[in-house]
Amino acid sequence: MTVRWVAGPSPVSDTIPQIHLKLLITGLCVGLLLIALIRGRPGRISGGHLNPAISLAMWRLGVFRGAAVLPYIAAQLVGSVLGVSAARAMWGPSVGNPPVVDAALRPGPGWSADALFVAEAVSVGCIVYLVGLFLRFPKLAPLVPWLVGFLICAAIALLGTITGGSENPARQFGPAVVSGQVGFLWVYLLAPMVGSAVAATVLNAAHNRHAVLTHRLCGTHADGSALRGSEQ
Template sequence: MLFGVATIVRWVMGPSPISDAVPQIRLQLLIVGGAVGLLLAGLILSRPGRISGGHINPAISLAMWRFGVFPGRSVLPYIVAQLIGSALGVLVARAVWGSTVERPPVVYAALQPGPGWTAGELFTVEAVGMGVIVYLVGYFLQNPRLAPLVPWLVGLLIGAAIALLGTTTGGSVNPARQFGPAVVSGELDYLWAYLLAPMVGAVIAAFVLDRVHTCRAVLTHRLCGTRADGTPLQQ
């Protein structure tokens, strides 16, 4: 995911024919949001995504555990893998696209809040944004007719977050989205908020959904490689 994100940012917001033709930051963010949304949907629908559940986001892994459909012992390994993948994806983007990736305005696709934004405001908006995403994803997964649309829903919601929040919080709503770029670039300011806020938002949204829709099960056991009773699926 992070190789794709860094690549999209490099060619849309870095020196390129696209950035020359579309110099307005909000239009650039709209393009980035649309491209990242399609990337996420594709990754979730891909064979590796289907095997692993296609979380690609520590907050989603945590939410699936809180929904009771993902084993708690797998949450930490998933988060570690997601954060390692984040850093590796950025490093591969640097190797493929050269020094342009490390220089402004790309800077490894690291995010920073807009001028005047405090850490508290950043934390609140990122938590609320992730909470909305988790609530809607959980709601869709409770409905057999809506569940197949979840990959496209995730892409749409993340794309919208990038387009709408790009000039304020950066529109991360994913700890892994910011971890690799921040660590590799050394832009560690506010990293704690980018890491913790989506996790808090996910837990709160899962709690609210559980209280509002207590009679429906979330249909995700097959996505994490197990049957409803927890036994492994046959490959």
């Protein structure tokens, strides 16, 4: 819906002629939404992954059950399809037409699948590494939702015209399936997972003396008790 109003035919889009400004506004909207979802009650209950690459990374960092990875990924991909379908139901077939095309992403002109794979893997790897690093320090762990929002906003604003700025297999899955724009879908699905796994491996090797404090992201101690006062 954000893409429909900011990039598609609309009074909002008409007042923003520059593509980079449109991407910045889109990134801000998505970043703030991610912060709200991660910090909200549903995010605290589920862990607020919202991204198959993050679910994989949390498993590789040793704080998420391996048996839950595939169910989480399945739920994230199904949610992506449901989100696009809901937008279609609300706004009609117009969101499936250019320039919106169900918010499906495409790399910039001249980009090959190999180059796109490297770019997506590296960018997601950087995000996972920073998130994992923040989660290893008590004073930084509560800032993770804000870090994620900022990084995704920056990726959309800076990489939107180059790689599409996906950073999330679920972000592209629903739009690509519903719109039929599946040309680079395998790259958008696989590259973030590879980048995430590599980043988690490097992080484990470089900071193996610090435990990952995912409970801080949920506002509790490791035993589930609430944080108080200056701890929050």
